[in-house]
Amino acid sequence: MQSGQSASEPSEIVDNPRAYTRWVMHAAQLGDADAQATLGQLLLDGRGVQKDAQLALSWFRIAAQQRHPMAINMIGRCLENGWGCAISLTEAAQHYRQAADLGLDWGLYNHGQLLTRGRGVDQDLSAAYELFRQAADKGHAKSMNLLGRFHHEGVVVAKDIQLARQWYQRAAEGGDFRGQYNHASELAEAGDEAQACVWLERALTTATPGFLQAAYPVLLGSAFSAIRDMGLRYQRQSLAP
Structure with missing residues (x-):
């Protein structure tokens, strides 16, 4: 769900998680569907309130009764x-x-x-x-990356590497770490090591632990020394106590 200050949200509580949750809870109890969906997410994540997945689901269901898309x-x-x-x-x-x-x-x-x-x-x-x-x-970046894969592999659409690269770039620019990784791979293959490293750095900074573990062997086996060094650096960071 999207975070950020709403038009009616008191500015003095934005940086106070517990105060923010109390404000959201009050609005949710008054029947505001956005607040109900937000409260569900706060409960699911345990932000500003004790984590409670069952109660979170209950609030999602309440908001869904008002046809709130994200709650559904x-x-x-x-x-x-x-x-x-x-x-x-x-x-x-x-x-x-x-x-x-x-x-x-x-x-x-x-x-x-x-x-x-x-x-x-x-x-x-x-x-x-x-x-x-x-x-x-x-504008959904993760979907852009998957479109890149469809075109890269020629699954249900004609194989089109150039179009795949365009989707990877759009996904990367949209902030998806998988898109950034794939965009970096394509740049490296095209010989642009410098830009590949820029996008790879962004990908490795936000990627999930599981993705990183799978990526390290690929990076360490790269033909480019800068990419090998980056993979080694992030692997060491992940192993640091």
Whole structure:
């Protein structure tokens, strides 16, 4: 969910997590759907309040009754991952589809992911591609990166390396670390080691631990010394106590 100060949010509590949560809770209890969805996220993350996935899901459901797109999407996330409830991929897909139908980029992306993997729904790569394309048109960086992969590998669309590179670049500029990594890889392959290192640095700074562990062997085996050195530096940092 997006963070930031809303128009009606008291400026003096923005930097005080507990005060902010109290303000959000008050607004949620008054029936504001945005506040209800935000409160659910705060409870899910344990920010400014004790972490409580079950209560978070309850607030997402309350906001969803007002057709709040992100709340509906977050119910799907809870159902997919077992946050505060039993895992149900079928129900997760249904909620993602509802959020997608309301035009939410994350709903489009999450439903596309299930379609790509055949989780909770029949696998349908063509439908997944279309959902990622719709999300990308809304500025969703992760979807842009996946479109790059579709075109790079020639899955359900014609293989087109140049178009793949364009999507990777857009994903990178949009802040997706996988897009940044793929953009860096393409730049390195094209011989632009300096720019490859710039984008690789950004990717490694925000990537998940699992992604980093998978990336280290690739970086350490690079033909470029600067990339090998960067991979070694970040690997050492990850192993530091």
